[in-house]
Amino acid sequence: METMLFSGPGAVPYLTNGLRDPAPRVRAAAAKGLFQLGQLEVIPLLTRMLLIPSPVPVLSACHALGQLMRLQPPTLRSDHPLSLSLSREARRRRPPAIAGPLVLRDPSLPELFEKLSGTTNDTNATIEALQHHVKVHPTSRAARRMLAAVLAGMDRAAPALALIESCLAEQPGVLADLLDAYRLAMRIGDLPRAERLGHKVRDTYGALLDACLELAHSSRGGPADQLLDRLFHLREPSMNLYSAMIQLKAKQGDVETVLDLLTELLLARPGNATVAARLAANLPPALSELKSALAQYSRASAGTSSPIPA
Structure with missing residues (x-):
């Protein structure tokens, strides 16, 4: 042979x-x-x-x-x-090139973030810019979600809830959207809607928390033990779970999921300059124009005292 x-x-x-x-x-x-x-x-x-x-x-x-x-x-x-x-x-x-979160592949977003960079100290101007963008680009889920967050921060709960529910109709499993929709439904006193959303929040949050606990248990020692302690204190639905999810997925090297989580967090809390900067730093080359605009937006948002949710 x-x-x-x-x-x-x-x-x-x-x-x-x-x-x-x-x-x-x-x-x-x-x-x-x-x-x-x-x-x-x-x-x-x-x-x-x-x-x-x-x-x-x-x-x-x-x-x-x-x-x-x-x-x-x-x-x-x-x-x-x-x-x-x-x-x-x-x-x-060979793994395929990372294209970035689907919601951020909207070609109109770089221009939007450049405009928002100039309105970070003026909430009314921010609302006007977002409303104009939604009117011109009604399919832009990112713009609708950020507008909902800003309106919620201005105590305009009803229109904010309507916008978030339109986002949930397109992507029903986003924890940040479910949490904010539940809170807004409670704020306007719509108890049947709040009860329906509350069930979804508990189911989604419970599944995510269990997955985080399983990942943390599989990598015991040092930071993982500290993360386990944090997770045990997150039994009640909270946006703080995002920090744990991002940490666990980053440790796994799951870049795409980290980008998805950072995107969900930024769209729900558009005033968070730290999240904006981290997302901009990690966006793939395919979204280079957005990467530059988002970095500009994060610098403009840093240190401002705007009521935009952070």
Whole structure:
């Protein structure tokens, strides 16, 4: 079988027949040869042989895998079958480029944040800018959600609630939207609506808290133990859970979920310059124009005494 490798890809059919041989040593040798010819899918065959309750197939598979582990693909020619197969597999498994949160892919948002950078000290001007944007771009969920947050901060609960519920109709599982909608329903005294929203808040919050506890338990020690203590004090629905979710997902390296959470937080609390700055710093190159506008907005928002919710 070793000499068959000199035939290159032409040896693949013969070695494939060797995989059906009743002798474990022949099967293992055939799999090893096929791997060297770029047939990467033979590795599962060798690993399955390790599970056979008999010493011969296990030892044969161990021997073949040990020899494969000693191969050094970087030393092979670039046109070697194994090098070509590994290169194709690497390209296939390469993670797709991060496009950023869907709600932020609205091409009208950079212009909006640039306008808002000049109105951070004037709440009425901020409301006018957001209302104009919503009128011109009625499908902009980000603009509607920020307008709702600003109106809520000005004690205009009814229009704020209507805007948040329009956002929930498009994306019903956003915790920040559910919490604010529940609070606004209570504020205007709409108890049936508040009760309906309260059930959704408890279900959503409970599921998220359980997921956070599970993640924190799986990475015990140091900061994780401190986070567990914080989570045990977050039994009642609270926006503070966002901080824990972001921390846990950042530790996992889940960049997309971190961006989604920061976006939800910023749209619900548009006056939070720290969140705006962190979101701007982490936006992908695909949203470079928004990244620049959001960074400008975060600098303008820092240190202001505006009543815009933060």
